[in-house]
Amino acid sequence: MTQASPRLFTEPKLVVASHNSGKLSEFEALLAPFGIETVSAGELGLPEPEETGVTFAENAALKALASATGSGIPALADDSGLVVPALDGAPGIHSARWAAGADGRRDFNMAMEKLVRELGGRDKAAYFVCVLCLAWPDGHRESFEGRVDGRITWPMRGDKGFGYDAIFEPAGYDMTFAEMQPEKKHAMSHRADAFGQLIHACFPRQN
Ligand code: IMP
Numbered sequence: 001m002t003q004a005s006p007r008l009f010t011e012p013k014l015v016v017a018s019h020n021s022g023k024l025s026e027f028e029a030l031l032a033p034f035g036i037e038t039v040s041a042g043e044l045g046l047p048e049p050e051e052t053g054v055t056f057a058e059n060a061a062l063k064a065l066a067s068a069t070g071s072g073i074p075a076l077a078d079d080s081g082l083v084v085p086a087l088d089g090a091p092g093i094h095s096a097r098w099a100a101g102a103d104g105r106r107d108f109n110m111a112m113e114k115l116v117r118e119l120g121g122r123d124k125a126a127y128f129v130c131v132l133c134l135a136w137p138d139g140h141r142e143s144f145e146g147r148v149d150g151r152i153t154w155p156m157r158g159d160k161g162f163g164y165d166a167i168f169e170p171a172g173y174d175m176t177f178a179e180m181q182p183e184k185k186h187a188m189s190h191r192a193d194a195f196g197q198l199i200h201a202c203f204p205r206q207n
Contacts, residue, residue, distance in 0.1 A: 006142050006201040006202055007136070007140055007142060007202065008202055008203075009036075009074060009134065009202045009203055011073070011074055012036065012037060013036065013037045013038070013039065013073055013074075014031065014036050014037070014038050014039075014073065014074055014075065014076055015038075015039055015040070015041055015044065015046070015067045015068065015071050015073050015074070015075035015076070016028070016038050016039070016040050016041065016075070016076055016077075017041045017046075017063045017064050017066070017067035017068075017075045017076060017077035018040065018041065018063075018077065018078070019040070019041060019042045019048050022162075023078070024038075024040050026191070027076065030195055034199075034203050039073075041067045041070075041071075041075070044067075044070075044071050046066070046067050046070045046071060047066070047070075048063075049062055049063060049066040051063070051079070051093070053079075053093070054093070055093065056079040056080065056081065056092075056093055056129050056130075056131040056145070057079075057131045057133070057143055057145065059079040059093060059131075060077050060078055060079040060131040060132060060133035060143065061077075061133045061135065061141055061143065063075075063077035063079070063133070064076060064077035064133040064134065064135035064141065065133075065135045065139065065141065067135070068135040068136055068137045069135075069137055069139070071137075072137050073137065074134060074135065074136045074137070075134070075135050076132065076133070076134050076135075076198075077132070077133050077135070078130055078131065078132045078133070078191070078194070079093065079130075079131050079133075080095070080128065080129060080130040080131070080190060080191065081093055081094070081095030081096070081128070081129060082095050082115075082126060082127075082128055082163070082164045082168065083126065083127050083128070083129055084115065084119065084125075084126045084152065085123065085125055085126075086119060086122040086123040086124075086125070087115070087118060087119060087122075090115075090118075091111070091115065091164075095111075095163065095164065096163075098111040098114065098115070099111035099163075108162070108163055108164065109156070111164070112156055112164060112166065112167045115152070115164070115167070116152065116154045116167065119152060124151040124152045124153070125149075125150075125151055125152075126149075126150055126151060126152050126168060127147050127148060127149045127150065127190075128147065128148050128150075128164075128168065128189065128190040129145065129146070129147050129190055130145070130146045130147075130189070130190040130191045130193070130194045131143055131144070131145045131146075131194065132144050132146070132194040132195065132197075132198050134198065134202060142198070142201060142202055144194045144195075144197035144198045144201065145194060145197075146189075146190040146191060146192065146193030146194030146195070146196075146197065147190050147193060148170055148188060148189055148190045148193065149170070149171045150168050150169050150170040150171050150173075151168075151169050151171070152167050152168065152169075153167055153168070153169050153176060154167060156176075156178070157175070157176045157178065157179055158175070158176045158177070158178025158179030158180070159178060160178050160179065160180065160181070160182060160185075161176070161177045161178035161180075161182075161185065165177035165178035165185075166178040170188060177189075
């Protein structure tokens, strides 16, 4: 069976299907070298869809499709999280929701403590996943999954990261993502992996 070639992105403008300001600036910086104008879903007044998927790929696709069909412009979305096989894949697609505190604020110290408590003496292997989905208004989609393998460590170490970075040591390193210089983490992360695949497949001009 022959695999169809990925669709090339040739439009001048792209919607970044996220309402998170950190992600918006990261996407903008990554796309700037390609001369693509970016506009966020929030700026266009597009609603944030419910993340009802049961996989990272489904959630990335539903966010990208909602923005592409709602705006008439291709849209890029991501979905990411930490997967611990010994916890049956948790927190996985619920990584952000695990940190929801009673007052509605995110509390990642609480989420990391809960994860380590539930893991107990079981296998510490873990990986971060990022799925990027580029969707067009006609419904066409291209998806790319990035991954970085490592292990859970305790106690937390480092203050440079976010989310679960302080308990995650990437394979081959004896430091956590939160102890690394951000440039170093960004060069080896699950997001960098997915972005590299996207650029290679859909933005071939700069390869
Ligand atoms: P999303 O915004 O629905 O993709 O949720 C991603 C969640 O996964 C974040 O809130 C973090 O909890 C976790 N996560 C994703 N990537 C990272 C990372 O690079 N470091 C630490 N936590 C991450």
